[in-house]
Amino acid sequence: MPKPSATIDPMRTLQADKAVLEARRLREAGKIDQAAALAAQIVQAEPTHVGALRLMGQLAMQTGATDIGIVCFSRALAVTPRSLDTLLELGNALLAGQRPAEALTAFKKGLTLRPNDGALFRGLGQAQLDMGNRADALKSFRKTLSVLPYDQYAAHMIAALTGEASKTSGGYVPDLFDTYANIFDEHLTGTLEYRVPELIRETLLARQATPHTMLDIGCGTGLTGAALHEIVAEKDGIDISPKMVRKALERDIYRYLRTGDAVEAMASDANLSGPYDLVTAADVFIYMGPLEAVFAAVARALAPAGLFAFSVETVPGEQVTVRSSGRFAHPTPYLADLAAEQSFTILEQRDIQVRRERNLPISGALYLLART
Known part of the structure; x- marks a missing residue:
């Protein structure tokens, strides 16, 4: 994993920050290929720029390139290991890549930093379910709903796992x-x-x-x-x-x-x-x-x-x-x-x-x- 350099050039960092903002603007405008190309250029010039790495990961996930997304988020996390946003992104990417055990580790690490985060509990429940642990998944989805009472996905999953409804649509499916x-x-x-x-x-x-x-x-x-x-x-x-x-x-x-x-x-x-x-x-x-x-x-x-x-x-x-x-x-x-x-x-x-x-x-x- 790349490590931050001992010396930081403020001007290069400022230029990279501006380029990331431009890449995000391109993404918002639907110009995904251009945004990805610009993000790649930034990472090539500044391999430890967290914003560019995360943006590359987000673009990769948006286009279905899950493996690339996992690499980008992992590299970003190596630079900022206590970033909750990056841990959540990495965990979700690992879930999409059918690597639930590694996703479980990412979500659990996030919960050590923020013990009452509903999004992390939701991801934890998804990883547990993908690993076949329905009981723990149910606990995690219930915790999600206690933190985020309007989370319809969590409510849907609780109903499905408990068999409390023959039709589990609720508000989630509509x-x-x-x-x-x-x-x-x-x-x-x-x-x-x-x-x-x-x-x-x-x-x-x-x-x-x-x-x-x-x-x-x-x-x-x-x-x-x-x-x-x-x-x-x-x-x-x-x-x-x-x-x-x-x-x-x-x-x-x-x-x-x-x-x-x-x-x-x-x-x-x-x-x-x-x-x-x-x-x-x-x-x-x-x-x-x-x-x-x-x-x-x-x-x-x-x-x-x-x-x-x-x-x-x-x-x-x-x-x-x-x-x-x-x-x-x-x-x-x-x-x-x-x-x-x-x-x-x-x-x-x-x-x-x-x-x-x-x-x-x-x-x-x-x-x-x-x-x-």
């Missing part, structure tokens, strides 16, 4: 997607390489399925509806995020749109009671955890021989698992049992890459079920 609505399509299909709606379309076409009516659970901005627009004549949609529903409305492809919880709305809203020839849930169940209630609701809403297409993130074993991302993963035996309980036949079960996250593929599965 707020997450309300914030995301304006950039959702471009980020999901571009940066994250999300193709589940197209895969559903390909699956239906391969089977020469001709559904006339469709309910799109978790319709979001309408990506699935758009992918199936020429296949399905009448489409209804529901989503928990009001801003996402407004975006879907702009597509003008849905017959009826509703904001709210899917299971509750299907039970109370005559416009969503069916019968439907097709129900879709693309990347929805990853935010719902246990699926007993929604499978039962779909079974009631489907017409005889109706189809049910959905995607999940997968995990070994037999138990639904919450991840530090805040999303749930569903094992194959669990889904097979649910299908049998609701008299569904599994027509297709296909391993897929659901998306990419931090340049790493997220494994999942696409299912096509039929009501029998």
Whole structure:
């Protein structure tokens, strides 16, 4: 690790500081490549400039270059080992790089410097969960919430880990997607390489399925509806995020749109009671955890021989698992049992890459079920 030089040139330091401010301005203006190039120049000239190292790390994380981010934050921390901000950035980068044990060390060191920091407790809980220590993770998320009572992620994780709610959305999921609505399509299909709606379309076409009516659970901005627009004549949609529903409305492809919880709305809203020839849930169940209630609701809403297409993130074993991302993963035996309980036949079960996250593929599965 580079060490601070014995002599410091005040003029060079001042020039480097000004250059860092300019690189930050470029970043804020969305000129990421230019900001990264300038930050690299500063670090080359001043290898121990903490501001430039941290900025390089932040830019690396923003572009998915996790390994570079870890190196930059580590070098910055070597210069200022008691920097809480750098410890937090390093810990989060290590989490993204799937190095939870090292992240745990960074967060714990931060807590020795500030014992009541909610962000450090949140990171600690994520690291503990990634290491399989659910009990300690729960304690850390509870500590997070005691320090930051409005931290909806911590509340979501507590509910998921305790099984206190069959739907753990609370305010976390609606707020997450309300914030995301304006950039959702471009980020999901571009940066994250999300193709589940197209895969559903390909699956239906391969089977020469001709559904006339469709309910799109978790319709979001309408990506699935758009992918199936020429296949399905009448489409209804529901989503928990009001801003996402407004975006879907702009597509003008849905017959009826509703904001709210899917299971509750299907039970109370005559416009969503069916019968439907097709129900879709693309990347929805990853935010719902246990699926007993929604499978039962779909079974009631489907017409005889109706189809049910959905995607999940997968995990070994037999138990639904919450991840530090805040999303749930569903094992194959669990889904097979649910299908049998609701008299569904599994027509297709296909391993897929659901998306990419931090340049790493997220494994999942696409299912096509039929009501029998």
